[in-house]
Amino acid sequence: MAELLRLDHVSAGYGDAVVLEDISLAMQEGDSLALLGRNGMGKTTLLVTLMGITRLHGGSLTWKGGDLAAVPTHQRAGRGLGWVPQERYMFPSLTVEEHLTAVARPGPWNVEKVYGAFPRLKERRRNMGNQLSGGEQQMLAIARALMVNPSLLLLDEPMEGLAPIIVQELTGVIRRLVQDSQMAVIVVEQHAKLALALTQQAIVLERGQIVHASSSQSLLDDPQTLTRLLTVA
Numbered sequence: 424m425a426e427l428l429r430l431d432h433v434s435a436g437y438g439d440a441v442v443l444e445d446i447s448l449a450m451q452e453g454d455s456l457a458l459l460g461r462n463g464m465g466k467t468t469l470l471v472t473l474m475g476i477t478r479l480h481g482g483s484l485t486w487k488g489g490d491l492a493a494v495p496t497h498q499r500a501g502r503g504l505g506w507v508p509q510e511r512y513m514f515p516s517l518t519v520e521e522h523l524t525a526v527a528r529p530g531p532w533n534v535e536k537v538y539g540a541f542p543r544l545k546e547r548r549r550n551m552g553n554q555l556s557g558g559e560q561q562m563l564a565i566a567r568a569l570m571v572n573p574s575l576l577l578l579d580e581p582m583e584g585l586a587p588i589i590v591q592e593l594t595g596v597i598r599r600l601v602q603d604s605q606m607a608v609i610v611v612e613q614h615a616k617l618a619l620a621l622t623q624q625a626i627v628l629e630r631g632q633i634v635h636a637s638s639s640q641s642l643l644d645d646p647q648t649l650t651r652l653l654t655v656a
């Protein structure tokens with residue numbers, strides 16, 4: 424598999440404030456990564472840095488062999504970065520189907536395939552964005568990101584605030600997405616064990632730095648380290 428993404432000694436933040444420090448990581452096509460850490464440690468900042476929303480203070484980001492920092496934010500989805508933000512951002516005046524068709528780009532994911540993955544969205548296809556439950560909104564946020572046919576899907580706390588039955592349903596869908604060897608996935612998740620069970624690799628951030636990197640399985644098998652890194656003191 425070819426290298427998709429590489430970060431070399433990246434420092435980034437908001438204005439003059441540096442949040443991420445000296446982040447280095449690489450992903451191949453089809454890889455899956457759990458991005459873990461306690462609240463406020465920089466997980467979202469890392470995702471939005473990939474989307475070009477932060478200020479880069481140092482280091483370099485390479486995407487498909489080119490300089491990612493040179494790609495304007497509004498072109499990054501078109502280059503293959505699919506972002507599912509924590510806030511979901513539904514449009515109250517668009518139907519479910521309009522949310523999907525508005526961003527469609529050519530590739531294996533189309534409206535029918537997305538409805539296959541999320542049958543509930545097919546049932547709701549004429550509903551407006553503000554007529555959906557939290558779980559349906561999250562499904563639509565993921566479905567919308569898939570419609571751009573990304574090479575890398577960024578999921579920011581996809582299970583947050585959802586009922587256990589919906590978490591179970593979404594976990595199944597995300598597992599199938601991760602197993603799709605074409606698309607790489609980064610999952611930010613407070614439910615560390617859930618994210619580790621879904622992914623191959625894991626990193627843990629603490630105060631904007633990587634303090635642990637390993638296979639997801641080895642972190643799952645090491646509950647002491649997991650507790651030390653993720654439990655709030």
Ligand SMILES: Nc1ncnc2c1ncn2[C@@H]1O[C@H](COP(=O)(O)OP(=O)(O)OP(=O)(O)O)[C@@H](O)[C@H]1O
Nearest residue numbers: 437440442460461462463464465466467468469628
């Ligand atoms: N727009 C912003 N402007 C300035 N500082 C910010 C902004 N967004 C986040 N921060 C700061 O950056 C740091 C990292 O926040 P970030 O949201 O990346 O953490 P996180 O690990 O995703 O946490 P959470 O799990 O709570 O979402 C925090 O100190 C936060 O206050």
